[in-house]
Amino acid sequence: MKHSKPTERTKVKVVLPGDTVSLDVTTPGITLGPGLIQAGDSISCTKAGFLVRSGSIYWVENDQKRYIPETGEHVVGRISGKGGEFYRVDIGSAHQAILPFLAFENATKKNRPNLNIGDLIYARVALANKDMDPELQCLNPMNNKADGFGKLEGGMVLKCSLRYCQRLLTQETDICKLLGQVLQFEVSIGMNGRVWLSSDTIKHISLVYNVLKQAEALNNSECKALVNKLAV
């Protein structure tokens, strides 16, 4: 997956629920992300964390573990049930997601995907609405190709905080790159606090799992030290 480099992010300050933030609501193009609400002319926070600014977009970044689905995000899910037309998928959100049989590459009414309960999938959130169950798809809507989505074979899943997933994706924490120089492995990073990883042997898989898990509380230089220790 290719990810465009995010624009420069600046941490403004620590905020707590109820804090008012002195932002001018009349600024053209100002966007309030999660954790901020507008009440009249003032903007107040609803979450505890760092107020982060990227261009004219503001949001509160915190260490949440529970996933709230958002359209277009990539997630790692587990098939938990099967209906007549769709699979039910556990993606760690408040409701189970729906994955229609037709939302796969080359799928037709006759040509159904073959997934069983307990299988892991990498999918894209096609529809997220607070009043409806989220809907997933295993294809890229731009070209209707699988593009890496679909069943994940073997490997194991690491559960972590949502922010760690974002850090891994934006390569703010470049542990994957560092570890990749030492041994070969595969990862699929979901935005829902789940990271699927696989390697050639079970020993390597558990090694990658433990390194990624430890790196959550480390900064880049500490990550480097950790990987260097492994390389020896």
Added chain:
Amino acid sequence: MCIITVLLILISLMDGRRANELRKIKCKPSVLSQADGSAYIEQGNTKCLAAVYGPRETRQKAQLIHNKANINVEISLAPFSMPQERKKRSKSDRRLLEIASAVKQTFEPIIMTNLFARSQIDIYLQILQFDGGTIQICINAATLALIDAGIPMQEYVCACSAGCHENHTLLDLNNAEEMADTPELTVALLPMSGKLTLLQMDSRLHVDKLEPVMNLAALGCKEIYQTLDETVREYVKDLFQKSSPY
């Protein structure tokens, strides 16, 4: 006259506090790895552990509310929590249910439940050691755990109790003081906007005394707010420093 007033202000409670002094508060957010949010808090000898799960799927279809999240509060008292008697209390103990419903009522207008339609937010509270002030510690612990879970709230809540004994107003009663037939008033405040979300008293209090007792409890809330605020700010800063890329 002056000496008497000074004496009154310096009146010592059983544990050596002054009448308008809070018990010592210690708190720590994010103590459990499994829960979405958790907190541990101590006020004097009362200790409470809170865990928040959610928003997640409702356990029973009957609890589902189509346009907002359902808040579920469960309180349990550890069998070893009281030094006088060791007994197991069921979750359906009337007193505990009452406290749970007070906690629920406190948080219902503050948590932005309309964002999570058809889901449920579970708050589990466990009293590890009991020494009075159960409602206030439950509310304070739940607040910290909800903040840790990242559940959107309009503002956070602080609670404190106050009472009145032989014409003196007392802050933050412990168990012995509660037992001595002291009317106890619990106040839960939104410290930033100054709004009141809970006002609860089980016994009778002279109406002339109501205002001073309420004001004292509100002052206590503000003091607790300072402590919680400091703790959370420090915690967030620490968290982001630890995991910053540089």
